[in-house]
Amino acid sequence: MVRRQIGPGTLGRRDLLKSLGALTFGAVSGFPGRGLAANPWADRPSTQVDKLNFVVWTYGDIYSKIAKKFTDDWGVQVDSTISSFNDHPPKLMTMYAGNETIDVSQSSPFSFPNFISQGLVEPLDDLPGAKEYLADFTESARQVAVWDGKLMGLPYFSTVWVWNYYSDLLEKAKLEPFKTYEELLEQLRKAKKDKIAEYPIQWVAGVGLEQLPGTWYQLTWNRGGVFFDKSGAHQLGPGSVARETLKWWVATFSEGLADPESLKVQFTTSAKAFSAGKNIYRGPNHHYGLNIVNDKAQSPIAGKVKVMGSPGDGRTIGDTHVYFLCSANRDRAWAWKLLQYLGGRTKDGKYTQAENLARDAMLGSGFDSVMKSAAVTEGWMPWGEPDKILDIWGKATYVGEICNSVYKPWHFPWTDRLNIEVQKALTGQITADQCCDNLIAAIKDVQKT
Amino acid sequence: MKDPRVKLASDDPGASADPNRRLMGRPASSPGDTARIGDELRSPTRSPRARFRGEPSANRLGVVMNIPTLLTLALVLAYPIFYAAYLSFHKVALADLRRGVFPFVAFDNYRRILSDPLFILSLKNTLVFSAVSVTAEIVLAIAIALLIDQRQVWTSRITQFLILIPYAVPPIANGLIWAFMYNFEFGFLNRILFTLGLIHEPINWAGNPSTALLALTIPYIWRTLPFAILLVHAALQGINPELYEAANIDGAGALQRFWHVTLPLLAPIIVVILVLRTSFAFAVFEEVLSITQGGPGDATWVAAWYAYKKSFAPPFDIGVGAASAYILALIVGAIAIVYVKAIYRRIT
Numbered sequence: 001m002v003r004r005q006i007g008p009g010t011l012g013r014r015d016l017l018k019s020l021g022a023l024t025f026g027a028v029s030g031f032p033g034r035g036l037a038a039n040p041w042a043d044r045p046s047t048q049v050d051k052l053n054f055v056v057w058t059y060g061d062i063y064s065k066i067a068k069k070f071t072d073d074w075g076v077q078v079d080s081t082i083s084s085f086n087d088h089p090p091k092l093m094t095m096y097a098g099n100e101t102i103d104v105s106q107s108s109p110f111s112f113p114n115f116i117s118q119g120l121v122e123p124l125d126d127l128p129g130a131k132e133y134l135a136d137f138t139e140s141a142r143q144v145a146v147w148d149g150k151l152m153g154l155p156y157f158s159t160v161w162v163w164n165y166y167s168d169l170l171e172k173a174k175l176e177p178f179k180t181y182e183e184l185l186e187q188l189r190k191a192k193k194d195k196i197a198e199y200p201i202q203w204v205a206g207v208g209l210e211q212l213p214g215t216w217y218q219l220t221w222n223r224g225g226v227f228f229d230k231s232g233a234h235q236l237g238p239g240s241v242a243r244e245t246l247k248w249w250v251a252t253f254s255e256g257l258a259d260p261e262s263l264k265v266q267f268t269t270s271a272k273a274f275s276a277g278k279n280i281y282r283g284p285n286h287h288y289g290l291n292i293v294n295d296k297a298q299s300p301i302a303g304k305v306k307v308m309g310s311p312g313d314g315r316t317i318g319d320t321h322v323y324f325l326c327s328a329n330r331d332r333a334w335a336w337k338l339l340q341y342l343g344g345r346t347k348d349g350k351y352t353q354a355e356n357l358a359r360d361a362m363l364g365s366g367f368d369s370v371m372k373s374a375a376v377t378e379g380w381m382p383w384g385e386p387d388k389i390l391d392i393w394g395k396a397t398y399v400g401e402i403c404n405s406v407y408k409p410w411h412f413p414w415t416d417r418l419n420i421e422v423q424k425a426l427t428g429q430i431t432a433d434q435c436c437d438n439l440i441a442a443i444k445d446v447q448k449t
Numbered sequence: 450m451k452d453p454r455v456k457l458a459s460d461d462p463g464a465s466a467d468p469n470r471r472l473m474g475r476p477a478s479s480p481g482d483t484a485r486i487g488d489e490l491r492s493p494t495r496s497p498r499a500r501f502r503g504e505p506s507a508n509r510l511g512v513v514m515n516i517p518t519l520l521t522l523a524l525v526l527a528y529p530i531f532y533a534a535y536l537s538f539h540k541v542a543l544a545d546l547r548r549g550v551f552p553f554v555a556f557d558n559y560r561r562i563l564s565d566p567l568f569i570l571s572l573k574n575t576l577v578f579s580a581v582s583v584t585a586e587i588v589l590a591i592a593i594a595l596l597i598d599q600r601q602v603w604t605s606r607i608t609q610f611l612i613l614i615p616y617a618v619p620p621i622a623n624g625l626i627w628a629f630m631y632n633f634e635f636g637f638l639n640r641i642l643f644t645l646g647l648i649h650e651p652i653n654w655a656g657n658p659s660t661a662l663l664a665l666t667i668p669y670i671w672r673t674l675p676f677a678i679l680l681v682h683a684a685l686q687g688i689n690p691e692l693y694e695a696a697n698i699d700g701a702g703a704l705q706r707f708w709h710v711t712l713p714l715l716a717p718i719i720v721v722i723l724v725l726r727t728s729f730a731f732a733v734f735e736e737v738l739s740i741t742q743g744g745p746g747d748a749t750w751v752a753a754w755y756a757y758k759k760s761f762a763p764p765f766d767i768g769v770g771a772a773s774a775y776i777l778a779l780i781v782g783a784i785a786i787v788y789v790k791a792i793y794r795r796i797t
Binding site: 096097111119259260409417421423429 | 542543546561567632633634635655656657658742743750761763
């Protein structure tokens with residue numbers, strides 16, 4: 001392992017040339033200081049560390065690749081602690097509580113406010129290059145990563161909620177993609193009656209922070225409703241959009257139109273189940289599920305699943321997951337360096353991780369420049385229609401605008417109740433009205449936590 | 450009065466003069482023996498040097514041998530138990546846990562839990578789950594152990610081996626396997642039942658609130674049954690065959706032999722199984738995590754799942770989680786006492 005040390009009196013030839021180059025560029029461009037500040041990701045921190053670490057949830061082999069790149073570039077070993085998505089908060093929590101060192105970690109937008117309020121997250125504003133990143137953020141990334149006016153993280157990936165349909169079955173049913181929810185219900189009834197599909201629609205309605213709640217949020221937002229207004233007052237009362245939406249949603253289950261597996265599936269398992277080709281529609285879900293349903297290696301119906309926007313004005317929801325610099329880090333400057341490898345630029349100035357995620361996994365980015373790059377416009381092509389998805393992207397609003405309890409510490413326990421009550425409504429144990437009444441009552445309970 | 454056995458030893462010309470060595474030649478079989486050994490060791494004729502040079506006394510050796518176990522138990526069992534009790538009386542957030550400073554809230558965590566309808570429901574589900582699974586385990590364990598005890602059936606040895614396999618499957622893996630089996634459209638279970646003509650429509654085992662708890666019980670029984678079978682099987686080996694011969698001579702049939710000979714002699718082990726399996730069933734978690742995650746709705750929320758969600762999901766209310774675990778432990782302890790008082794003492 002080769003480790004270069006840069007400090008007072010140890011300026012190397014390459015560093016000297018680099019600095020001269022930067023100064024020359026700055027002089028030519030008319031901004032003397034700009035050349036140096038423009039590529040801080042290439043500068044080595046003045047401190048020294050033996051190793052660094054990050055705590056993340058699993059996603060293919062992206063972390064072993066980026067850790068290797070970091071070690072190759074800077075000569076510092078990177079240890080990783082990788083768990084499943086659902087196990088990540090407990091893993092992070094136990095490590096933090098156990099006084100372990102954590103340089104960088106990651107969070108869903110739902111956990112992030114809680115992590116911040118618990119003191120796990122360190123602000124980034126004063127770190128070199130932070131302002132440049134912020135200037136390149138998408139709106140969704142900004143809404144998640146900026147907390148109380150401070151930059152608290154860099155984007156891992158962004159997603160937008162889209163509908164899918166299986167073109168062969170739709171054609172067989174002699175139907176066109178629906179334009180309204182009433183039309184959708186009629187189509188589902190007809191498809192079932194004509195025995196085109198036993199369960200014409202599959203929803204992502206498994207228990208989770210984002211799955212079942214997200215589907216209700218998306219459907220409600222598309223119809224013009226929210227869950228809490230700006231002042232924090234709930235919008236679940238009689239006649240509310242959320243309540244009426246739930247009644248409509250329940251009907252798809254009570255009439256036997258929705259696949260019963262919907263109540264168990266998460267995003268990936270839903271995509272895999274839809275790949276069996278038994279359903280016509282797949283309810284709103286993360287756009288990148290297409291990289292499963294349209295992947296020949298994983299799906300018998302690959303290439304036949306199309307993406308579509310939502311009815312009406314097409315408004316939908318989106319969100320961004322983030323990486324953050326943990327307050328339990330061993331060295332702030334080096335942790336920032338590692339954080340940039342995961343959620344920003346690598347030494348060569350490229351958004352390496354974000355571009356790889358777009359090309360390899362169809363993930364969106366929290367950086368405008370990446371979203372407009374070939375990594376997205378060409379990289380997504382094997383699985384879907386980038387233009388169509390980017391059009392939907394333009395109509396997406398961050399989920400925190402629809403359900404602003406996301407920013408409250410009681411969002412988690414309330415979401416637990418939401419999962420329970422909505423599943424009870426979808427399985428016919430209670431009515432949609434009872435469900436909403438129970439959720440209203442639950443707000444007071446969980447606010448005590 | 451002098452102990453004749455000590456006299457015998459000391460009078461033996463070939464015996465060692467060292468009283469310690471002399472006594473180590475036989476076990477201390479009663480408290481009286483132990484006391485005598487202690488008296489001899491405290492003899493003024495024995496120099497301190499000799500005390501350390503020879504073999505240690507049974508008492509001292511017992512203490513020394515137990516120290517590692519005691520220390521290990523204290524570290525891995527007693528400390529967490531007492532620390533959890535301490536946490537249950539404090540408001541403990543994530544950052545507090547790292548700092549090690551928590552505000553004292555007395556019984557507030559317990560009050561909150563006991564007024565939470567979800568906890569009460571979780572307890573109810575746990576009780577139902579435990580009652581069904583433990584009862585089924587005991588009945589099945591006795592039946593299967595009796596079957597594999599039939600030595601004249603050559604396949605019983607193969608069965609004895611196969612019966613252990615589920616016990617070797619990690620709980621989470623077991624849960625995932627059953628989650629696949631329960632799949633509504635593509636699961637093996639529905640396929641088998643359909644092929645056998647037992648059902649005409651697929652059953653949503655884990656997704657239907659009326660069958661979800663049962664859907665957890667079956668994999669749990671599948672995984673833990675071998676342990677109960679092993680215990681019953683071992684107990685069956687200890688029954689004197691002459692008792693069966695005597696019963697035969699008296700004209701008892703198979704059912705009567707089972708009812709009047711086997712079952713009463715299995716009673717002590719059944720109580721052991723009851724206590725152990727009940728305490729484990731109360732802590733069921735892995736199958737919930739891998740199959741239903743508490744759903745659909747709250748149909749499979751059990752006490753351990755409640756404690757986990759409170760402690761390890763934001764906002765990481767560890768004090769409440771510890772309190773709920775304590776309530777669970779108290780209930781299990783109470784049930785164990787009832788088992789022992791109501792059944793064990795009666796039969797012994």
